[in-house]
Amino acid sequence: MTYAQQKHMSYWILVLPGILVFASIIIFPVLFSFSLSFTTWNGYGMPTFAGLENYRTIISDPVFLHSLRNNLLIVVISVFGQIPLGFLLAYLLHRSMVRHGNFFQTMIFLPITISPVVVALLWNQIFSSSGMVVALVRSFTDNPQYVIRIFEDQQLAIVPILFVLLWMHTGTYMIIYYANLQKMTPSVLEAAQIDGASENQMLMRIILPSMIGTIATTAIFAISGSLKAFDLIYAMTGGGPAHFTEVIAIYMYVNTFKYYKYGFGSAASIIIVLLAVGLIMLLQYFSRRLERRFE
Amino acid sequence: MKRSVTIGKILAYVLMITFTLLTVVPLVWMILSAFKPHALIVRQPLAPPFTFYIENFILSWTQGHLGIYFLNSIVYSLSATFVTVGLAMSSGYALSKFQYRSGRIIYGFYTLGLLITVHSVIVPLFIMETKLGISNTRLGVILPYIAFGLPFQVFLATTYVKGIPDSMQESAIIDGATFLEVFVKIIIPVATPILSTMFIYTFLGNWNEFILVLTLTSDMMIRSLPVGINSFAGGMSRDYGLQFAALVIGTVPMIIFYMIFKDKIAQGFAAGSTKE
Numbered sequence: 001m002t003y004a005q006q007k008h009m010s011y012w013i014l015v016l017p018g019i020l021v022f023a024s025i026i027i028f029p030v031l032f033s034f035s036l037s038f039t040t041w042n043g044y045g046m047p048t049f050a051g052l053e054n055y056r057t058i059i060s061d062p063v064f065l066h067s068l069r070n071n072l073l074i075v076v077i078s079v080f081g082q083i084p085l086g087f088l089l090a091y092l093l094h095r096s097m098v099r100h101g102n103f104f105q106t107m108i109f110l111p112i113t114i115s116p117v118v119v120a121l122l123w124n125q126i127f128s129s130s131g132m133v134v135a136l137v138r139s140f141t142d143n144p145q146y147v148i149r150i151f152e153d154q155q156l157a158i159v160p161i162l163f164v165l166l167w168m169h170t171g172t173y174m175i176i177y178y179a180n181l182q183k184m185t186p187s188v189l190e191a192a193q194i195d196g197a198s199e200n201q202m203l204m205r206i207i208l209p210s211m212i213g214t215i216a217t218t219a220i221f222a223i224s225g226s227l228k229a230f231d232l233i234y235a236m237t238g239g240g241p242a243h244f245t246e247v248i249a250i251y252m253y254v255n256t257f258k259y260y261k262y263g264f265g266s267a268a269s270i271i272i273v274l275l276a277v278g279l280i281m282l283l284q285y286f287s288r289r290l291e292r293r294f295e
Numbered sequence: 296m297k298r299s300v301t302i303g304k305i306l307a308y309v310l311m312i313t314f315t316l317l318t319v320v321p322l323v324w325m326i327l328s329a330f331k332p333h334a335l336i337v338r339q340p341l342a343p344p345f346t347f348y349i350e351n352f353i354l355s356w357t358q359g360h361l362g363i364y365f366l367n368s369i370v371y372s373l374s375a376t377f378v379t380v381g382l383a384m385s386s387g388y389a390l391s392k393f394q395y396r397s398g399r400i401i402y403g404f405y406t407l408g409l410l411i412t413v414h415s416v417i418v419p420l421f422i423m424e425t426k427l428g429i430s431n432t433r434l435g436v437i438l439p440y441i442a443f444g445l446p447f448q449v450f451l452a453t454t455y456v457k458g459i460p461d462s463m464q465e466s467a468i469i470d471g472a473t474f475l476e477v478f479v480k481i482i483i484p485v486a487t488p489i490l491s492t493m494f495i496y497t498f499l500g501n502w503n504e505f506i507l508v509l510t511l512t513s514d515m516m517i518r519s520l521p522v523g524i525n526s527f528a529g530g531m532s533r534d535y536g537l538q539f540a541a542l543v544i545g546t547v548p549m550i551i552f553y554m555i556f557k558d559k560i561a562q563g564f565a566a567g568s569t570k571e
Contacts, residue, residue, distance in 0.1 A: 010474035014389035018382035025442035029419035097307040107315040113553040115503035117521040118545045135340040179565030228412040231505040269415040
């Protein structure tokens with residue numbers, strides 16, 4: 001065997017097993033799902049071609065539109081809640097604004113290890129009528145009859161879920177930004193400090209501009225993560241009551257595995273992917289413009 | 296000037312302490328409630344346990360079949376993680392040090408994979424597994440775990456191996472080593488730090504995974520801990536004591552895992568966001 005042959009063969013031995021698993025379990029099903037989305041099929045017999053019928057039904061379905069709204073709210077709380085808060089916490093740690101920073105960091109990052117299902121059931125207990133929130137409100141106010149009514153409100157039922165999502169993920173962003181802040185060359189900041197730059201100026205003129213790339217990357221994770229939100233909501237409310245807290249992934253799950261509408265469910269999942277790609281492209285457009293402005 | 300610094304410091308502490316309490320208080324409340332009988336939880340949610348009511352743990356462990364779920368979770372997480380990390384590492388070496396044109400295409404496919412969610416393949420995956428006869432088997436769970444772990448781990452491995460100097464590989468090749476020998480004897484030992492990060496990060500993801508097991512299995516004997524704990528929320532048990540005990544059983548091992556490997560977990564998250 002020549003050197004070139006040996007190299008070529010080694011390459012394929014190293015790369016092929018992974019790509020086979022990846023292609024057969026992810027690439028092929030994605031294509032399968034895409035073609036299935038143009039059919040109606042209940043799992044038996046042959047799928048019948050339906051054109052864009054599934055997509056048309058979905059986008060005129062009020063349940064879907066409410067799910068979409070909830071998903072977009074999750075995107076908003078991730079991008080404009082978790083990311084700024086995570087950044088703020090990371091910044092405070094990085095600039096050593098508090099003592100025992102390591103302790104705080106450990107505690108705030110901790111929720112990431114807990115399974116979303118456990119998180120969901122724990123917060124359900126906290127919000128329940130015999131839970132911590134109700135008990136605290138009752139003992140601090142004169143209202144012994146206090147109960148949480150927010151889950152009965154179609155518009156607001158999603159709010160406690162948004163709060164729990166914030167609770168779960170802010171620490172992750174903090175960790176990511178903290179690691180990236182540590183990588184900045186300290187000499188730049190020291191020089192600015194010597195030149196008399198204020199804390200504010202250093203943040204706005206030096207630190208934030210150099211972090212735009214990282215923030216954009218994390219925003220991509222936040223958007224795709226928000227659109228696939230499933231575990232926590234499924235375990236917390238199952239999308240209920242009356243679809244109030246439903247998101248697209250649950251909409252897809254229910255239609256597929258409860259009503260056996262495979263084509264319809266596939267169309268819903270394709271919509272999730274399209275939305276993610278669309279929002280991410282929009283984000284990249286804006287972050288590129290921002291980066292250019294600082295250059 | 297000095298005053299604004301102090302106000303800033305106070306605000307910093309307020310923020311840090313608020314977030315810390317938000318983590319600690321619910322968890323402490325959960326652990327305390329797990330030692331209380333149902334009636335006491337409902338009547339006095341904030342009271343500490345007067346006696347350590349261990350029955351909750353015994354009953355939820357046996358009635359909820361948590362033992363078998365726990366075992367399944369260990370089997371799934373360990374086996375899928377080993378294979379994912381192994382495949383990702385070998386791909387990472389091949390994609391960063393061989394300079395074939397196909398390498399760039401394959402890397403592009405893995406990058407696309409980062410955007411694909413479990414939901415967009417779950418329907419066809421379910422159908423495929425049913426046709427192949429591996430739905431409702433352990434293999435049917437492990438294979439998707441491996442596949443979904445790959446994109447990000449290939450990314451981590453490729454980035455890391457790229458940073459290993461070419462000269463190490465070249466001198467070994469000149470001495471007559473094959474490329475596979477280089478992989479086993481040079482690349483893997485040098486890449487140990489990233490390997491442990493990859494392993495711990497992947498393990499954590501697999502351990503907490505929910506929707507794949509939920510949809511691809513229906514047999515209780517092969518389901519994992521998150522699905523088992525979730526069944527406490529449904530009609531199975533209205534006993535809050537059992538539910539809290541199950542939550543503690545699901546949480547405490549992970550908190551210990553976290554306390555040991557926190558830095559590695561943090562590295563895994565941070566590594567995905569660094570600019571190149």
